[in-house]
Every structure is written in C-alpha cells, then in structure tokens.
Amino acid sequence: MARTPRNTLSSELVVRTALQVMETKGADGFSLRGVAAELGVGPMALYTYFRNKDDLYDAIRDHLMALMPPPPADLPWPEQVRAICRDLRVLMLEHPCLAQLLASRPLSGHETARVAEGLLSVLRSSGLDPETAARTHTTLFTFVLGATTWEIQMTVEQSDPDALRRLRASMESLSSREFPTVVELAPELARTSGGQQQFDYGLDLLLAGLTARTPS
Amino acid sequence: MARTPRNTLSSELVVRTALQVMETKGADGFSLRGVAAELGVGPMALYTYFRNKDDLYDAIRDHLMALMPPPPADLPWPEQVRAICRDLRVLMLEHPCLAQLLASRPLSGHETARVAEGLLSVLRSSGLDPETAARTHTTLFTFVLGATTWEIQMTVEQSDPDALRRLRASMESLSSREFPTVVELAPELARTSGGQQQFDYGLDLLLAGLTARTPS
DNA sequence: ACCTGAACACCGTTCAAGT
DNA sequence: ACCTGAACACCGTTCAAGT
Numbered sequence: 001m002a003r004t005p006r007n008t009l010s011s012e013l014v015v016r017t018a019l020q021v022m023e024t025k026g027a028d029g030f031s032l033r034g035v036a037a038e039l040g041v042g043p044m045a046l047y048t049y050f051r052n053k054d055d056l057y058d059a060i061r062d063h064l065m066a067l068m069p070p071p072p073a074d075l076p077w078p079e080q081v082r083a084i085c086r087d088l089r090v091l092m093l094e095h096p097c098l099a100q101l102l103a104s105r106p107l108s109g110h111e112t113a114r115v116a117e118g119l120l121s122v123l124r125s126s127g128l129d130p131e132t133a134a135r136t137h138t139t140l141f142t143f144v145l146g147a148t149t150w151e152i153q154m155t156v157e158q159s160d161p162d163a164l165r166r167l168r169a170s171m172e173s174l175s176s177r178e179f180p181t182v183v184e185l186a187p188e189l190a191r192t193s194g195g196q197q198q199f200d201y202g203l204d205l206l207l208a209g210l211t212a213r214t215p216s
Numbered sequence: 217m218a219r220t221p222r223n224t225l226s227s228e229l230v231v232r233t234a235l236q237v238m239e240t241k242g243a244d245g246f247s248l249r250g251v252a253a254e255l256g257v258g259p260m261a262l263y264t265y266f267r268n269k270d271d272l273y274d275a276i277r278d279h280l281m282a283l284m285p286p287p288p289a290d291l292p293w294p295e296q297v298r299a300i301c302r303d304l305r306v307l308m309l310e311h312p313c314l315a316q317l318l319a320s321r322p323l324s325g326h327e328t329a330r331v332a333e334g335l336l337s338v339l340r341s342s343g344l345d346p347e348t349a350a351r352t353h354t355t356l357f358t359f360v361l362g363a364t365t366w367e368i369q370m371t372v373e374q375s376d377p378d379a380l381r382r383l384r385a386s387m388e389s390l391s392s393r394e395f396p397t398v399v400e401l402a403p404e405l406a407r408t409s410g411g412q413q414q415f416d417y418g419l420d421l422l423l424a425g426l427t428a429r430t431p432s
Numbered sequence: 433a434c435c436t437g438a439a440c441a442c443c444g445t446t447c448a449a450g451t
Numbered sequence: 452a453c454c455t456g457a458a459c460a461c462c463g464t465t466c467a468a469g470t
Binding site: 103109124149192 | 332340351362386390396398407
C-alpha cells in the first residue's frame with residue numbers, strides 16, 4: 001500500500017506487517033505477496049530478511065510469544081501451571097493464527113524458549129524429575145494446543161451462518177436409532193466445544209492426575 | 217494419469233483417489249487439480265460430486281474414520297476409553313493427513329458420528345451426566361488431537377536433516393544462563409515429543425483425574 | 433546488501449458451453 | 452446429470468540483473 005523508500009525495510013517491520021496482514025485477512029488469506037504489497041515493495045524484497053515462508057512464520061510466532069506474561073510467583077505450583085496454560089489459551093484466542101503457527105512448526109526462538117523456561121522451571125521446582133518434567137511440559141502444551149485450536153475452529157465455523165446451517169442439517173440427518181447418544185447430547189456437545197469452563201475442566205483433570213502422583 | 221471413460225466417475229472413486237494423492241504427496245502437496253489429473257479428467261469434473269475443496273475434505277475424513285475399530289466390550293470403562301483414544305492416535309499416525317482434517321473442520325458425517333457415539337456411550341454408561349459426558353468427550357478428543365498432531369509434526373521435522381540441523385543450532389544458541397532449564401532438559405524434551413509412552417502418560421493423567429471424581 | 437522484474441509452475445473456482 | 456475448455460485472480464520461489 002504505502003510506498004516505502006529504500007533502506008527503510010527491516011525484519012522487524014516485515015514481521016509486524018505480516019502479523020497485521022494475518023489478523024486482517026486471516027491465516028488462510030495470508031501470503032508473502034500480500035505482505036509485500038502492504039509494504040509497497042516487490043515480493044522478492046522479503047527474501048532479503050527471510051529464507052522462505054516458513055522462516056517468516058517462525059519469526060511471527062516468536063513475535064507473538066513475546067506477549068506471554070511471566071509466570072506469577074508466590075503461588076503453589078499447580079496454580080502457577082494453571083495460570084501459564086490459561087495465559088497461553090488467551091493469547092491464542094487473541095491471535096488465532098498463533099494456534100496454526102505453533103502446531104505446524106517446531107518450537108524455536110528466544111521468546112518461545114522463554115515461555116518454555118517458565119513452565120519447565122515451575123515443574124522442576126515442584127519436585128518432578130527431568131524426564132517427568134519434560135513429559136508433563138509436552139502434555140500440557142499439546143493439551144492447550146488441541147483444546148484451543150478446536151475452540152478457535154468451532155468459533156470460526158459458527159460465525160459463518162451458511163456453514164452452521166449445513167452442520168445442523170447433517171446433525172439432524174443422523175438416525176437417533178443408530179446414534180442415540182450423539183443425537184441426545186448434540187446440544188451439550190455444541191456448548192462444550194469451547195469456553196473458559198470447558199478449558200478449565202480439562203486442565204483440572206490433568207492437574208488432578210498430576211498432584212495425585214507427586215510426593216508432596 | 218489413467219484415462220477414465222465417461223460415466224465411470226463416482227464420489228467413492230474420487231474420495232479414494234484423493235486419499236491416495238494425500239498419502240503420496242502429503243497433505244500440503246494435495247490439490248484438486250492433482251486428483252483430477254490422477255483420474256484423467258479435467259479439474260471441473262470433481263465439482264459434479266463435491267461443492268468445493270472443503271466438502272471433499274469432509275468426505276476423506278469420514279472415509280478414514282470408517283477404519284476406526286469399534287470400542288472393545290467387556291472391559292472396565294476407563295480401559296474402554298483408553299482403547300478408543302489409543303486407536304484414534306494409531307489411525308492418525310497411519311494417515312497423517314487425518315490430523316489436519318480433524319483439526320480444521322467441524323465433526324460431521326456418518327462414520328465420524330459412529331466414533332463419537334462409541335466414546336460418548338461409554339462415558340454415559342460410566343455414570344457421567346450428559347453435560348459432563350460431553351465435556352469429557354471434547355477434552356479427550358482435543359487431547360488426542362493436540363498430542364498426535366504434535367507427534368506427527370515433530371516426526372516430519374526430524375525426517376528432514378536440514379531442518380533438524382537448523383533446530384539443533386537454534387537450541388544450542390540459547391543462553392544457558394537465561395534459560396537453564398530448557399538447555400538442561402533439551403534431550404528429554406526432544407525425546408518426549410512423541411511415542412506411545414508419552415501419549416499414555418498424558419492419557420493416564422486425564423483418566424486418573426476422571427476416575428478420582430466419578431462416584432463408583 | 434538490498435531490491436526489481438520477468439518468468440516458472442502451480443493453485444481454487446466461475447462461467448458458458450457441450451453431450 | 453456429467454464433463455470440457457478457457458479464463459480469472461491468485462500463489463511461492465528461482466534466476467539474472469541492477470544499485
């Protein structure tokens with residue numbers, strides 16, 4: 001859009017613009033060409049700062065992870081774990097593209113490491129041995145990723161009236177003789193596809209299982 | 217590829233060919249044009265059987281969900297839940313595209329409903345009320361989705377030697393003063409990014425939390 | 433180092449037309 | 452109903468060239 005004079009580009013500016021494009025047009029509508037157009041440069045100008053599209057994705061992810069608040073101190077460790085998981089969910093809801101960025105790329109980068117350090121150190125200081133701490137970190141992370149990805153996807157789906165109508169139609173076409181429980185619980189299933197209460201339910205199950213096996 | 221004479225196309229054949237293309241070229245390399253080429257027809261021929269690409273995705277997902285075995289009878293309900301979750305993970309590992317198909321589209325279709333009916337009916341007959349059964353179903357489903365998506369992604373990443381080299385380099389560039397726990401647990405974190413043992417660890421935490429709150 | 437311009441080999445989907 | 456062919460508005464990336 002805006003003409004950018006020479007030598008005013010930077011990886012910082014590219015990342016900020018890329019993030020803006022992602023939040024405007026959605027993760028699907030995102031393209032390198034779109035970012036370049038927004039910056040008023042040719043598509044190839046971006047390759048000065050990033051090796052390829054995935055490399056830019058990594059940078060955007062780390063840029064967003066910088067927004068994660070530090071883990072709260074002076075709380076029992078299960079409460080600290082709960083806070084970190086909730087914060088990550090909130091950040092993903094505020095920036096829906098983060099879900100896809102986290103799911104499709106391995107964790108790397110300074111800010112991503114900072115977040116991992118926060119959760120891992122809480123788990124370690126709670127008395128878990130190295131292997132169990134790592135297992136628990138991966139379990140918590142993938143739980144938040146799965147639950148929130150689903151929540152975001154269902155929110156997107158329910159905002160499209162046409163898709164919602166087709167979904168209802170396909171639900172009602174199910175035989176209540178063949179699938180009695182699905183048909184009976186259809187309203188509950190729709191309600192539990194997202195929300196803080198649903199998230200906390202799953203998180204509490206994990207924490208209950210976790211505290212049950214820790215010595216303290 | 218093979219020339220298909222007229223009137224030999226069907227939605228079944230399109231779905232089977234689409235699945236074959238997905239498993240050959242991967243979910244990223246998949247395209248409607250590629251499926252059409254494989255069938256020896258023009259791209260527009262597919263639109264006779266599917267409204268658009270998403271519609272075909274739904275059909276492929278349901279086609280794969282048909283491969284889910286029925287829940288084993290004559291076992292305590294936690295064991296039945298465990299078996300269903302493990303079966304879903306195995307199916308996703310055997311057909312990696314299933315992970316993306318499940319994560320990006322709402323659940324619909326006959327075979328998808330069949331799988332949901334299996335898990336939901338186990339949860340209901342264990343004594344859970346309708347709302348808790350639905351919450352638990354969503355929690356278990358999103359857990360399997362998140363854990364297995366992560367496992368698949370990390371496997372893909374580790375099979376690319378170039379990506380693996382860059383990942384190691386970025387890990388080693390982390391300051392062990394700034395992120396002592398991440399650096400210390402790097403080997404454990406790499407090891408717990410997948411595998412049956414890691415999956416069972418998370419699943420057992422959820423089941424432990426669940427059995428702790430059920431009356432029986 | 434930083435950026436352009438043309439080109440390559442692709443996409444999903446619409447539209448009008450044929451059988 | 453079933454399928455073609457041309458067209459539209461896009462992609463990411465390579466390559467050679469300019470400053």
